[in-house]
Amino acid sequence: MTNNFIIRPAQAADRDFIFTLSPRLAEVAKLPWHTNAVVQKMQDDYIVEVIDKPIGPQVTLIAEKNNITLGFIHACSHKDSISGETCGTVPLLAISPKSQGIGVGQALMQAAESWAKEQGYRLLHLEVFAHNNKAQGFYQNLGFEAETLHMIKKI
Numbered sequence: 001m002t003n004n005f006i007i008r009p010a011q012a013a014d015r016d017f018i019f020t021l022s023p024r025l026a027e028v029a030k031l032p033w034h035t036n037a038v039v040q041k042m043q044d045d046y047i048v049e050v051i052d053k054p055i056g057p058q059v060t061l062i063a064e065k066n067n068i069t070l071g072f073i074h075a076c077s078h079k080d081s082i083s084g085e086t087c088g089t090v091p092l093l094a095i096s097p098k099s100q101g102i103g104v105g106q107a108l109m110q111a112a113e114s115w116a117k118e119q120g121y122r123l124l125h126l127e128v129f130a131h132n133n134k135a136q137g138f139y140q141n142l143g144f145e146a147e148t149l150h151m152i153k154k155i
Contacts, residue, residue, distance in 0.1 A: 003065065003103050007111045010060035010072060015051070017062075017069045021094035022047055030131035033154040050074055050091060059115050063095075063104045071095035073108040075115050078125050081148065087123035088116030109142055 010018070026036070026043040051060060051074065058076035062069055071094055078089035090112050095104045116124045126144065128135045 003107070005063045005065050005070065005104060005107045007061050007063055007107060010051075010062050014060075014062050014069065014072065018047060018051065018060075018072050018094075019044070021072065021096065024097070025092070025094050028132040028135065029129045031129070033152065047092065050076065057119055059112070061108060061111050061115075063099075063108050069096070070099035071104045071108055073112050075112040075124075077119070077121075080123055080125065085123070086121065087125055088112070088119060088121045089125040089127075091127070093126075105138060106142070 022043050023040065026040040029039045031039060050058070054076075056077040058074065060072060060074045063071045063073075072092070073090060074092040075088055075090050077086050079085075080087050090109070093105060093108060093112075095108075113124055124144075126139065128139060130149075
């Protein structure tokens with residue numbers, strides 16, 4: 001499928017759009033040991049942290065078509081937990097509901113991968129909520145594999 005998405009660096013004017021997608025990022029967590037409010041606050045706080053308080057190499061990119069904003073991705077540097085080497089990571093990727101399934105996520109991931117290669121990174125890391133099967137399938141189709149699994153038990 002060929003789409004003419006424009007992938008561009010995020011601007012200050014994109015901040016509101018990014019935060020409109022925060023509930024979509026939080027709703028897929030499905031963590032019964034945390035309230036929805038706690039998960040939403042964590043997601044909002046995390047967006048503020050990575051967008052407003054940058055540390056190290058990073059990029060936030062916006063996908064748009066016909067001047068309509070479709071989604072965003074944030075990539076930054078990360079220390080690999082196995083080798084200790086610096087690599088890239090994608091802590092945030094969100095697509096507007098009406099834009100899902102048309103290749104926006106793939107275009108943004110490709111842009112993040114290109115950014116990571118430009119930084120000289122050998123690996124691209126990401127984390128996905130354990131119950132987000134749709135996202136896991138998406139990332140697996142892009143060649144990502146599970147490396148470690150964090151587990152938790154409500155006691």
